[in-house]
Amino acid sequence: MIINLSKIKTEALLLLCRDIITSYENSENENFFINEDIKNYINDVSKNILKELNKVTKDNDFYLKNRTTSYRISGILKAYNFISFELSKEFTDGVEFNPAMLYISLLATWFKELSKESKSKEYIYFLIYPYSNVYDKLLLNLKDEKFKILNIKMIEIAERVILKYDKYLLK
Structure with missing residues (x-):
């Protein structure tokens, strides 16, 4: 049996992003001024991505029951x-x-910057997703400078983590 390590790593990343979204769904960050348009945009993006994540992953119980x-x-x-x-x-x-910027940056780094699963039809949504639109909303269209800086920090963290992850070998 041949196991595709890239697909395994992609599925793990998608599970983690799903967990980030569901863990921070409906949470408010009161430390920053974010207008309602941006909040609604973030919520809509998260709902859409969560819907697609649920299409390509199984529920958590499946993974836990079959881990051995x-x-x-x-x-x-x-x-x-x-x-x-x-x-x-x-x-x-x-x-x-910012969980939204973190998971978007993780996905963008994996799928767009590293071109992972570029030939995989089951991950087509994540390959063609317009990550730049989210970056524009969460970087260019914000008035709160502290929140912009935080979002840039999320991008940097995601890139560091994904670059280490890309080198990670399953043993």
């Missing part, structure tokens, strides 16, 4: 844990972050 019986599932969970650990090193206690 499937090498592929075991690999997905190891890759998930690797990304999660790398992100936790980036975010020490009390550090603010």
Whole structure:
């Protein structure tokens, strides 16, 4: 049996992004002034991406139930844990972050910058998604300079983590 490591790593990343979205759904960051248009845009983007993530991933129970019986599932969970650990090193206690910009940057770095799964039809949505539109909304169209700086920090963190992840070998 041939196992595609790129697909395993992609699925793990998608699971992590799904968990980021669902964990921070409906949360408000009161430390910044963000107009309603931007908030609604972020919510709409998150809902749409979550819908697509749910199409290409299984529910969490599936992965947990099959972690010992499937090498592929075991690999997905190891890759998930690797990304999660790398992100936790980036975010020490009390550090603010924008989950929307983080998951968008993770996806954009993986699919657009590194061209992962560029020939995979099941991930076509993530390959053609206009990440630049989100970047424009969360960088160029903001008045709160602190929030812009935070969003730039999310991009930098995502790039560091994904570049390490790209080199990660499942063992």
